[in-house]
Amino acid sequence: MLGQLEDLRFVPRDLEYLASLDLFSRRFLDWLADLRFTGDVYAVREGTPVFANEPILEVVAPLPEAQLVERW
16 A cells, blocks of 8 residues: 555546546646655554444545545
């Protein structure tokens, strides 16, 4: 997962597809083109007991970045 976050990019093909939907402004698409994950990820140390449904990862990042990666 950390490698995916380090490599997070919207490539030209992605941006062309999003532009073709006519749902997003050019300003937003330009923002996506420059997007890089700048946050931090914290995890429960391996071997630490946790309760069911307890979060084991914490993502601390600017809100748009955190929202984008929270579904991974």
